[in-house]
Amino acid sequence: xxxxxxxxxxxxxxxxxxxxxxxxxxxxxxxxxxxxxxxxxxxxxxxxxxxxxxxxxxxxxxxxxxxxxxxxxxxxxxxxxxxxxxxxxxxxxxxxxxxxxxxxxxxxxxxxxxxxxxxxxxxxxxxxxxxxxxxxxxxxxxxxxxxxxxxxxxxxxxxxxxxxxxxxxxxxxxxxxxxxxxxxxxxxxxxxxxxxxxxxxxxxxxxxxxxxxxxxxxx
Amino acid sequence: xxxxxxxxxxxxxxxxxxxxxxxxxxxxxxxxxxxxxxxxxxxxxxxxxxxxxxxxxxxxxxxxxxxxxxxxxxxxxxxxxxxxxxxxxxxxxxxxxxxxxxxxxxxxxxxxxxxxxxxxxxxxxxxxxxxxxxxxxxxxxxxxxxxxxxxxxxxxxxxxxxxxxxxxxxxxxxxxxxxxxxxxxxxxxxxxxxxxxxxxxxxxxxxxxxxxxxxx
Numbered sequence: 454x455x456x457x458x459x460x461x462x463x464x465x466x467x468x469x470x471x472x473x474x475x476x477x478x479x480x481x482x483x484x485x486x487x488x489x490x491x492x493x494x495x496x497x498x499x500x501x502x503x504x505x506x507x508x509x510x511x512x513x514x515x516x517x518x519x520x521x522x523x524x525x526x527x528x529x530x531x532x533x534x535x536x537x538x539x540x541x542x543x544x545x546x547x548x549x550x551x552x553x554x555x556x557x558x559x560x561x562x563x564x565x566x567x568x569x570x571x572x573x574x575x576x577x578x579x580x581x582x583x584x585x586x587x588x589x590x591x592x593x594x595x596x597x598x599x600x601x602x603x604x605x606x607x608x609x610x611x612x613x614x615x616x617x618x619x620x621x622x623x624x625x626x627x628x629x630x631x632x633x634x635x636x637x638x639x640x641x642x643x644x645x646x647x648x649x650x651x652x653x654x655x656x657x658x659x660x661x662x663x664x665x666x667x668x669x670x671x672x
Numbered sequence: 673x674x675x676x677x678x679x680x681x682x683x684x685x686x687x688x689x690x691x692x693x694x695x696x697x698x699x700x701x702x703x704x705x706x707x708x709x710x711x712x713x714x715x716x717x718x719x720x721x722x723x724x725x726x727x728x729x730x731x732x733x734x735x736x737x738x739x740x741x742x743x744x745x746x747x748x749x750x751x752x753x754x755x756x757x758x759x760x761x762x763x764x765x766x767x768x769x770x771x772x773x774x775x776x777x778x779x780x781x782x783x784x785x786x787x788x789x790x791x792x793x794x795x796x797x798x799x800x801x802x803x804x805x806x807x808x809x810x811x812x813x814x815x816x817x818x819x820x821x822x823x824x825x826x827x828x829x830x831x832x833x834x835x836x837x838x839x840x841x842x843x844x845x846x847x848x849x850x851x852x853x854x855x856x857x858x859x860x861x862x863x864x865x866x867x868x869x870x871x872x873x874x875x876x877x878x879x880x881x882x883x884x885x886x887x888x
Contacts, residue, residue, distance in 0.1 A: 461789030461840065462817040466809035471826045471877070474803040477727060482701040487726070487801075488719025489705060496713070505791055521792060521807045523697060530704065538713055547703045549711045556712035565721040569730070572767035572797070575844040603842045605789055607816065619772070619845055639843055650817050658836040660816050663843035 454506075454599055457513040461607040462650065466517075483522040490529050491568075495560035498536035501573060502629035506601035507531050580621025580636025583666065589615045590672040591642060593664065601629035604668045608660075611648050612672060616661065617641035624665055638666040731800030732871035734765045735848055738798060739874065740866035742775070743853045756848070760798060770797020770846055776839060777850040778879075783834050784849045785823065785876035787815035788841040795846035799871060806875065816840055826877040849876040856883035864888055 460466065478484040494504070507528035508516075516524065533539040543550055560568060585591065593608045603625050619639040627635035642664050646654035708714045738760055742749045751759040756773040760766060766773075773795065776784040788794065789812050794802040805811050814822050819836045823829070830836065839847040851873040857865060864887050872878035 459790055460809055460812040463809075463813040466813045469808065469810045469814060469822055469825050470805055472805070474805060477801050478723075479804075480698060482698040484723045484727075485701050485705055485719060488722040489701070489708065489714060491722050492714040492718050493708070508791065517809065521804075526697065526701060526704075533708075539707070539711070543707060543711075544704075547707055549707065553711065555710075558712055558715035558718065560718045561715055562717040562721040565718055565725065568768075569722075569725060570767040572769065572771045573844075574771040576772060603790060605840065605842065607789075619843070622772075622843060625843075639845075641845070653817065655818070655820050655836060656832050657834070658819055658838065660838045660840055662840045663845045665843070 454509060455597055456509045457516050458509045459606050461605045486522040486526045490525050492560045493529060496538060498538060499532050500628055502601055502625040504528060504532060506629040575623040577621050577623060577636035583618050583638035585615050585640060585671060587615050587617055591615055591669045592672055593668055594670055598626060602626050607649055608644055608662060611644055613642040613644040615640045616643045640664055726801050735798035735874045736866040736869035737763050739850055739869045740862040742850055743865055744862050765797050767797050770795050772845045774845055775848050775850050778852050781835060782837060783830055784837050785815060785819050786839045786847045786849060789816055790842060793841035795848050798848055799874060828879055849874050851880050854880045854882050860887045
């Protein structure tokens with residue numbers, strides 16, 4: 454989706470504040486949101502791409518106003534209801550539906566270390582094999598899917614060069630929408646700053662992105 | 673409880689006053705945790721364990737160990753270049769948001785800078801949770817279009833002869849910057865070297881100064 458989350462190259466979003474920031478959490482509730490999001494994911498009702506898309510669907514004005522963990526909280530609440538872990542009535546009242554059975558949590562404290570250590574690898578060796586190789590000139594396609602995508606606006610239509618092949622990875626555009634993992638080749642692609650930013654480009658810079666096969670056309 | 677996401681397929685809360693969000697967020701989070709715990713959806717002890725993990729065990733000291741090893745052990749550096757995920761796993765680090773690692777090396781000619789323009793992807797397994805500025809809209813917007821100016825705001829002034837490579841974390845590949853080894857550290861052991869490596873130098877917004885004195 455062409456959302457406000459796709460920020461690369463935008464102006465007017467304030468100044469970078471380089472203040473050294475050693476605090477992991479700026480209030481205790483932020484830490485609880487981190488825990489709630491990770492613990493809720495253990496139910497397997499959504500994948501990483503679906504949760505990212507839930508954050509992207511936060512209305513633009515809220516997205517810009519919210520802090521990081523407010524976005525996480527809003528998207529979590531959205532997904533809990535969408536994926537039937539909570540009802541809208543339970544959310545509104547703050548009380549469990551007395552008719553619903555009490556479950557056993559999907560993630561116990563003892564399981565946390567193992568779950569974090571395993572993570573969620575996205576490489577799928579059996580996916581659609583790569584057709585491009587390092588050194589190949591490519592153009593990012595001019596795609597504007599209304600759903601989730603990891604193809605930023607600032608590279609669409611721009612020419613670059615493949616610099617590495619990462620193997621086959623889960624395709625977020627499909628995975629976020631419940632259409633399966635559809636694994637395909639993932640490439641590291643270098644774009645010269647001048648190709649992306651024209652006269653405003655840094656004279657000696659480039660931007661590297663990791664882009665899936667379906668985002669690219671060979672030149 | 674209000675749903676700030678305003679999702680499309682459920683009733684919207686039209687009475688919601690957006691100005692209350694910052695002040696009542698703590699209450700809303702607490703209410704959600706209580707509700708989910710009462711339904712058996714989450715165990716608060718598991719939340720405690722997750723938080724404790726990122727407060728005490730997974731953070732930038734992990735990445736500093738990787739950098740110090742790379743500076744000290746040429747064979748490790750070769751393995752890091754060939755398969756960073758496997759090499760980093762030798763030190764016991766990996767997993768969530770570090771499943772597929774790549775290392776990019778700073779040299780006198782090339783400086784690397786990591787960003788995620790689409791959200792805030794970050795190599796948790798080696799750096800822990802991202803700092804506030806990394807998650808900010810301003811950094812996400814500017815790092816790709818004006819990297820030299822962004823670096824200057826962090827006090828890193830690079831001449832135009834230094835090439836800048838910006839890494840936008842658009843997939844599940846996570847990038848760790850390998851900073852240049854500071855001058856004056858010849859013969860230092862890995863512990864002493866690791867103590868010099870800052871989080872910001874591994875994101876690319878800092879360069880490490882020459883060692884100020886003899887090996888500690």
